[in-house]
Amino acid sequence: MILLNSFNLHYLANAKQNSIIKFFCLQSVKEEMLKAEIQYIEEIANETCECYYKEFTQTASHQDAKTKCKLETKENLYQNKKI
Numbered sequence: 872m873i874l875l876n877s878f879n880l881h882y883l884a885n886a887k888q889n890s891i892i893k894f895f896c897l898q899s900v901k902e903e904m905l906k907a908e909i910q911y912i913e914e915i916a917n918e919t920c921e922c923y924y925k926e927f928t929q930t931a932s933h934q935d936a937k938t939k940c941k942l943e944t945k946e947n948l949y950q951n952k953k954i
Contacts, residue, residue, distance in 0.1 A: 896920035919944045
C-alpha cells in the first residue's frame, strides 16, 4: 500500500512538473513564432514542447533541448511548407 501511494505521488509530481513546463514552453513558442511573423499553429507548438520535455528529461540541459527542438521544428516547417 505504501509503495502504491509512493508511486502515485511520484506520478502526480511528474505530471504536474510536465504541465508547468509545457505551459511555459507553449507561451515561449507562441511568442517566438509571433516575433518571427510565423502564423501560430497550436499543433506545431505542442510538438515542439513535447520534443523539449523529452529532450530536457533525457539531457537535463535546457539550452540543448531548446536548440535541438527549435531546429527540428524549423526543419519540419520548411519541409511541410507551413510557413
